[in-house]
Amino acid sequence: MTLVKGQDALEASGKVTTVVLDKTGTLTLGVPRVVDIHPHGVTAEQLIRLAAGVETSSEHAVAEALRNLAATLVADIPAATDHTVSPGHGISATINGEIIAVGSPAYMDELGVRICPDLTGIVNAATRNGQSTVLVAQGTKAIGAITLADLMKPDAVDAVAALHRLDLQTVLLTGDTSAAAQRVAKSLGITQVRAGVLPTQKVDVIEQLQREGHRVAMVGDGINDAPALAAADLGLGIVTGTHVALKSADIILVRDDLYAIADAITLARATNRTIRTNLIWAFAYNIAAIPIAAAGLLNPLIAAAAMSLSSVFVVHNSLRLQSIRTLRPTERRDD
Template structure:
């Protein structure tokens, strides 16, 4: 009976996805579990992925003629409309410094991976990274030495401009996850290349990468550049994983052979990914790859047993050399053996 052949793959996949869920990794489809065993490279976002996703403003440098209170009120009012991790940190910082009511904003526009611009009161406010403000023809030369010092400490610099003039810079710290270094080491032991591709500055990105053991870093990356890096590695014959949590990561998550989303990330990132790290523990990535490899091993064993059994038993039964009762029992045993073998995945 070919029943065992029909059970060989789905039973193993079902047990594998169930075991993965127990470990805090939600797998959307069995194909992702199968694909994970072939990964040759994994790209990490930085903020909220390698780091804890709990950014905190540690530095605020005002070079404008406006008071700190005026600057922070208007900046917080602009950032209040953003869902970005860093925006929340800036709003919290402003609220910790003084009480204020959020001002209304007009013409609010976000450029993914770059920054935002909006009209707050009498001011045209720009907030974003170095490249984006320079693209808007803002002279930020006075802020660059501060940005360099912040980057060397692993802090993310966020530039601001009011009415076309550089006004202030924030330094935002976000510590690496406790599991990050172990997660990277575990992947390296599996001969999987690890890369960090982030929109952050080169100094900040390399500082964090060094702490967790990532050697290949691409900084100042836009969402399009993250996607391009996925395609480059795939074009070289690689099977690529992507781990991210934000809107900026969604295109890369969707294009990767296997996309891992951080559980507390944005809805669009989770929808774009194949797997979700429910608790945000990136050490589960290596465990998932190992589970995938073991599941594929079980599937091969199931197929070998089921095919071998049918190859031997069917000809014997066809010539009447097999007692019907024994044949029925053997048929049931073949299916049960496949199921029992698949259940071994629970012990992995």
């Protein structure tokens, strides 16, 4: 089920050639979980305690995963002050007079943090496996790495295949490294990848594709996706997403079901075709009938009957939209 906000969305959907899919929360469950902890010079409990302290006030999915793990491993989470956030990179704060940072290897480089070869190897191994890793630093020294994984939605592979059956190109948009993104794209059958994209760069990717001649549909669910949804020719927001993302979208997918993307485009295309057919019929009928009636060659009773038949045709043609069904395989449809 979908909510179409206006006629502009219907018109845009008929011209879409490329679908850009945000990874986290759209193709994945959006709930990363910690799969491994690698302390360096501290205990695992101390590492998690400090990381959770820095992330206490953050709304990021990684922050929530760290806090959930800390709730099961440590007795208390220390208070942190002077938070500094680098969007898409990491966060730092002061705990007990020391600066603690949590973020990507690039963020650690930014801060001048020393990373030992062991931790670098852990980050590289996780990347090859399609996982993400956050490093934790105390001052200028990395004290550990935490590996996280975000599971794909069960219907992701088949839903992407359904988009390809509609002759649509697919693009994976993610902040992950190129190697990790390529691994995910290959598993899903996605044809193009835009990796290492910061939240502020998503609009640039959409505009670049448009300059290349693509008619772009963007699918997203987060606050960071809102500008890209607005910039795309067609923005599709998932109902479980943030209010800002849904407000920016042209079509809202009322179910958290990736098949709804293909279904929404299919229905919108069919609606466009129906509107065009009805308009062509109406113009053709009037262009043919008005001169005949003006010449006095058309009996009023016949004209009235013909007008009624014309209306019946338009209504019947529109009712055919009810026959459109989801692209989800019959055996996997929800009851």
